[in-house]
Amino acid sequence: MGAVKIFLDVGCGSNPSGDVNVDFFRKGGYNPQEGDQRKGEYFYPWKIPNFVAADACHLPFKDGAFDVAYSSHTIEHLGNPEAFLKEMLRVSNRKVVVRYPHKRGSGAKRPYHVSFIDEERIGRAALSLGFSSEQFTRVRSMPLTDPLSRYFKPLFPPYRIARGIERRLVRWGFLRTCPFEVEAWIRNPAPVDTSTVIYVVPVNNEEIFKKAFRSSVLRGLIAKFNNKNGVALPLIFNAMADLYSRSYLDFWVAFCHQDFVLKEDLSLRLRGKDRNSIYGPIGSHAGATKYFGRIKQTDDTFIGEQIPDVYPVQGLDEMCLIVHSSAFAKGLRFDERFRFHFYGADLCMSAFKLGLDVHALQLDCQHKSRSLMGDFMAREYLEAKRIFVDKWRAFLPFKSTVATLDRGL
Numbered sequence: 001m002g003a004v005k006i007f008l009d010v011g012c013g014s015n016p017s018g019d020v021n022v023d024f025f026r027k028g029g030y031n032p033q034e035g036d037q038r039k040g041e042y043f044y045p046w047k048i049p050n051f052v053a054a055d056a057c058h059l060p061f062k063d064g065a066f067d068v069a070y071s072s073h074t075i076e077h078l079g080n081p082e083a084f085l086k087e088m089l090r091v092s093n094r095k096v097v098v099r100y101p102h103k104r105g106s107g108a109k110r111p112y113h114v115s116f117i118d119e120e121r122i123g124r125a126a127l128s129l130g131f132s133s134e135q136f137t138r139v140r141s142m143p144l145t146d147p148l149s150r151y152f153k154p155l156f157p158p159y160r161i162a163r164g165i166e167r168r169l170v171r172w173g174f175l176r177t178c179p180f181e182v183e184a185w186i187r188n189p190a191p192v193d194t195s196t197v198i199y200v201v202p203v204n205n206e207e208i209f210k211k212a213f214r215s216s217v218l219r220g221l222i223a224k225f226n227n228k229n230g231v232a233l234p235l236i237f238n239a240m241a242d243l244y245s246r247s248y249l250d251f252w253v254a255f256c257h258q259d260f261v262l263k264e265d266l267s268l269r270l271r272g273k274d275r276n277s278i279y280g281p282i283g284s285h286a287g288a289t290k291y292f293g294r295i296k297q298t299d300d301t302f303i304g305e306q307i308p309d310v311y312p313v314q315g316l317d318e319m320c321l322i323v324h325s326s327a328f329a330k331g332l333r334f335d336e337r338f339r340f341h342f343y344g345a346d347l348c349m350s351a352f353k354l355g356l357d358v359h360a361l362q363l364d365c366q367h368k369s370r371s372l373m374g375d376f377m378a379r380e381y382l383e384a385k386r387i388f389v390d391k392w393r394a395f396l397p398f399k400s401t402v403a404t405l406d407r408g409l
Helices: 081-091 119-128 157-171 206-216 233-244 266-270 343-353 379-391
Strands: 007-010 020-023 029-031 041-043 051-053 066-072 092-101 132-140 179-187 197-203 221-226 252-256 260-262 277-280 310-312 320-324 357-361 365-367
Touching: 066 081, 081 092, 081 119, 081 179, 119 132, 119 179, 132 310, 197 206, 197 233, 197 266, 206 260, 233 252, 233 343, 252 266, 277 343, 343 357, 343 379
Parallel strands: 007 020, 007 066, 020 051, 066 092, 197 221, 197 252, 277 357
Antiparallel strands: 029 041, 092 179, 132 179, 252 320, 260 365, 277 320, 310 357
C-alpha cells in the first residue's frame, strides 16, 4: 500500500471519491447494480485511482489504516450490515461515514437491496461496538415525483416543473415526506475543556467593527487584521492557521466577520465540546428546508430554528467559524480560490474529508448584514459556486446557508 492514505471509499462504483477506492466487482463492463439499478452503467476499474477489489466485510487493510472510512449506498446490498460497520470501524482511526437509503424511503426496496436500514439499527450497531453515532436526513423522498423518476429524465421540462411545485408544497408544509437518504457519523468524540478562544477578524470598516464585534465580545483574545485593500479572507485565515498548527496548546479559533455580534461568553459554550468538530451559529444540510441555529438579523427579526445545543449539518455560514487548534495540525486549511464566497462551505467539506464533524452551535448572536446570501448574481459569487461544485462533485448534493448545490449547479 505504501504511505497511509487519508480517505477510503468502500463500494465506490463508477463515482469514486477516495484516496483508495474499493468495490466488489473486479472486471469491467456492464454492471446492473450501478446507477439507478434498472438501466445500469459500465464499470471500468482500471480507470479508478488506487482501486482495490475486495469484499466490504473483509477489507485487506491494517487496523486504523485510514483517517476516514466512507461508504455511499453500499450497506443495503449486504446481508450483514453490522459486520460491515465493524470492519469499517476497524480500518478507520477517526471516523466512519455511511450514507444509506432509509427503509421508509422510495429508494429502499430496489433490485439488489437485501437489507433495509433506519437510524435505530445503525445506532444500535454503533453502540454494540462501543461507538457513538449521529445521523441526519440528507435527502428526502418526494412522494409524487420520485415514483415518476423511473420513467422521466430529471431534465425533462414537465418533470422539472412538477418537481419544483412539489418542493414548494413540502417547504410550505402541505406535503409530508420521509427520509430518502440518511448520513451516519460514527466515532468516539474527543472532548476538550479549554476555555481559551482567539478571534480572528478581518476589518475594512473600523466603525462597524467597533459597534458590532468589538463591543460585544465578553472574553478572549482578538487578532484584528486591517483589510481595507480587500485581501481574500482565506489568505488571512490560512496565515493564522499555519501559525496555530505549530502550537502545542489547546485553544479554539473563531474566524468572524466584523459585523458579527456575540451576546454571550463563547468560551463557556465551548467548554467540553468535541475538538474533532467545527462549529458555527447557523447551518443546514441538503435534506432540510430550514436553517439550524437561530440568529437575529439586522432588523431584529430571527432566522433559523432554535436548537438545544448542537446539531449536525453539512455547511455553516461564514459569519463565524469555530475550529479547534488541533484541526490545523491535521491539515485543515481554507482554499484560497474562494476569496469571499463559499470558503466556509469548502472548509466544512475539507473537515468532512479529514474526519471532522460539522455542527451548528446555538449562540445568542446577531448578524449586522443585509442577508446571509449577499449578491448571488455577482461574477465572483458564480465563479466560486462553479469551483465548489467541480471540487466536491462526488459528494453532492450539499447545502450551505446560501445555496443548495448539485452537479447541475
